[in-house]
Amino acid sequence: MSISVFNRRWAAVLLETLTRHGVQHVCIAPGSRSTSLTLEAAANAKITCHTHFDERGLGHLALGIAKVTGQPVAVIVTSGTAVANLYPALIEASLTGERLVLLTADRPPELIDCGANQAIRQQGIFADHPTQSLSLPRPTPDISAAWLTSILDQALGEQKQGALHINCPFAEPLYGGDASAYADWSETLGDWWQSDKPWLLSDNQRRVRQQFDWLQWRQRRGVVIAARMGAEQGQQLAAWAKQLGWPLLGDVLSSSGQPLPCADLWLNNPKAQEILAQAEIVVQFGASLTGKRMLQWQASCCPKEYWLIDNISGRLDPANHRGRRLVADISEWLELHPAEAHPFWADELNILSARARTHVTNYLEHRFGEAQLACYLGELLPSQGLFWAGNSLIVRLIDALGQLPAGYPVYSNRGASGIDGLFSTAAGVQRAADKPMLAVLGDISALYDLNSLALMKQCTAPVVLVVVNNDGGSIFSLLPTPEAERERFYRMPHGINFEHAAAMFGLSYASPKSWQEVKQAVDAHWQQRGVLLLELQVAPHDGAETLRQLVNDVVNF
Template identity: 80%
Template sequence: MSISVFNRRWAAVLLETLTRHGVQHVCIAPGSRSTSLTLEAAANSKIICHTHFDERGLGHLALGIAKVTQAPVAVIVTSGTAVANLYPALIEAGLTGEKLVLLTADRPPELIDCGANQAIYQQEIFSHHLTQSVSLPRPTPDISAAWLTSTVDRAMGELKQGALHINCPFAEPLYGGETSAYAEWSDTLGDWWQSNKPWLITGAEYTLAKQPDWGNWQQRRGVVVAARMSAAQGRQVAQWAQTLGWPLLGDVLSSSGQPLPCADLWLNNPKAQALLAQAEIVVQFGASLTGKRMLQWQANCQPQEYWLIDNFSGRLDPANHRGRRLVADISAWLQLHPAKQNLPWAPELESIANTAKAYVEKQLADKFGEAQMASRLERLLPEDGIFWAGNSLIVRLIDALGQLPAGYPVYSNRGASGIDGLLSTAAGVQRAVDKPMLAVIGDISALYDLNSLALISQCTAPTVLVVVNNDGGSIFSLLPTPQAERERFYRMPHGVNFKHAAAMFGLNYASPQNWDELQAAVKQCWQQGGILLLELQVAPHDGAQTLSQMVQDAAQF
């Protein structure tokens, strides 16, 4: 029994250390080997505990919370394959910069590789997808509490982005014992227990520096590319570009208001391409562009310099332009590089963009479906709420055909652009922000993460989850997949609807047949509250074919 008590002491020091580095939320899956971590998380008044029965969904729930709080979020799971289920979430965090702390309970070393139950090799299981890793020894009073807390302090101090894996072996017994035992071991930390600072302070923040030649560049012809960033940053970037008179190419995730709407259509236009080719400098804020034409233009543009500003490290430029990779907070960088008032140098782009927007509205006026909804998405957004964008075809339709308000919060998983964990990440985002949420995802994405409807059902504010059901992976209709094999091996039609899924998880359900019904169902949810699963059942190829045709037509504007 003394082993179980000391396990708790060890876990208490570990978790208290994490709180000194901003960990407030801890996501916990059921498990016996992780008992010490779970019970100490529950006992710590500084920690808010979240639970879910599925470790893959749990990791994405933590990811969603981290997106909003911009603070590290911890995850506790038991040993074995439970650990492996965290892989998709930590990969996404590594690509988009959220901080996750993965506390994986483990069997002690003597139970590894000998046939013991639920015992796998967990050290280095996540390979190079991690930012940091710590393999703790089995808890023993022979190791000082100061060693444990300073070891975790060092790892957390160096965690600027991505995931930290702390592997935690615990020997049995895991339950019972005299709770006052081994108090002297943790008491050696003295008044640290009453403070709020780390035992060991490490790491240094980057220093923001002003570009000495900015005064010269801001008088030249420039283009601003707005990629994934926060709502406040999106609004600031839009104002900065407008002051400079530089055209802004805004991604759906930029919260910039996309002042030149439908860019992923008209970037296929030769006139627009010729105008943009005159740019001497391109300044990109954020990473992870969505639209195909935007990505193609970004890859092919040849300005004298290409600057990319984001607080996330790494190159972030798949085209490897000549220029500057500036690691900085976007808001702070803008403040250090104020814009000088200039007239627009390419006003014709506004005319082209407005023509594209008017064309979209006219073509889709009477064509109910995913393309029409994407083009009118702004009308569905809740006041003072948030928008969650799914992956695959639907996010491309919204990017190409829609125009979201400047400064409206948009969240997504566009790092690895996977369809796994979209519902659970959206649930984490909503839980952290505690505002009404409109979420739009595809049918395959919803099926892939179906059990996370349990998390959606716990949303704390009115929530509308739109599932676009085009009976399979219709994004493959945009790709040159072999036509003879496309249906069976790519689209994979499933023939299901989501009415019974909504009932199973206690969600309200609607399946509108026209725009007025869709808008009315969404409005009712915002007014009356609750969680609504709105299934938009559409023909398999309509959205993809509509987008393809519009891209072709835009070239003639």
């Protein structure tokens, strides 16, 4: 029984060390091998525990919480395939920068590769996707508590983005024993237990520096690209670009208000391309652009200088422009690079984007479907709330046809752009923000993460989940997939509706047949509590065909 007690001591030091680096939330899946970690997380008053029965959804729940809090979030799972289910969330965090600390319980070394139950090779299981990996030894009093907290401090202190994987083997027994045993091992850390500082402090802070020639560049003609960023940053950037007199091309995830709306339509217009070609500098803030035409223009533009600012390291520019890759917090960078007032140099873009927006709203006014939803989405957003954008076709439609308010919080999983874990990440976002939330995603995405609707039952404010059901993966209707095989091997129609899914998880349900019914159902729900699953049943190809039609219309303006 002494082994189980020391396992708890070891886990207590581990969990307490995490709190010294900002970990306040721990997401826990059921498991026996992880008992020591789970019970010590629950016993630590500084930690809020979240649970889910599905490790894949659990990882995405943690990802959503990390998106809102900006702090590292820990995940505890048992050994075996439970660990592998964290892979999708880990990959997304590695691309979008949220910090996850994955605590994977493991069998001790003597049980690996010998046929023992639930024992797999967990060391290195995530390859090079974590920013760091740490394999702890089997807990033993022969190793000092100071060593354990020091090695954890070093790894956590260096974690600026992405996931840290800590593999934690525990030998049996896992339960029982004299709880007072091995107190002297823990007490060697002295008054560290009463403090709030790490045992080992590291200074790894990034320091943002002003570009030496910024005062010259702000006199020139520039273009701003606003990609994925926070709500406050989007609002700051929009004001900064406006003062400079530079056109801002805003992605749906930028929270910039998209001052030149429908850019993903009019960027194909020859006149727009002629105007934008006059830019001497392009400054991109954030990564992961959504729109196809935006990506094409970004790849083909040839300014004298191309700067990309994001707090995530890495090149982040698939077009490999010649210029500067500046790793910095966007707000700090803007403060160090003040704008100077200049008149807007591309007035014709204002006219073109306004014409495009007017054409889109008029065209879709009486055409019920996912394109109409995308166009008028701003009318559904809750006051003082947030928006969750799904992946695949719907986010492209919103990006091209909609216009969201400046400074409105928008969240998504657009790093790897997978359709897994969208309900669960949205649940984490809402839980951490504690605000009303509108979420929009497609039917295949919803089916893929259906059991995470269980997490939605715990939402703390009104939530509307809009599932756009076009009976399959209609994004493939936009791609040059072989027509003869498109339905069977790409779109894969399923013939399923979500009414019974809503009932199964105790959610309210609506299936409106017009925009007026959509608006009424959503507006009414903001005055209530709980979750409304609103299923938008639409024709399979309408969204893709409408987008194609509108791109063709605007290119000829």
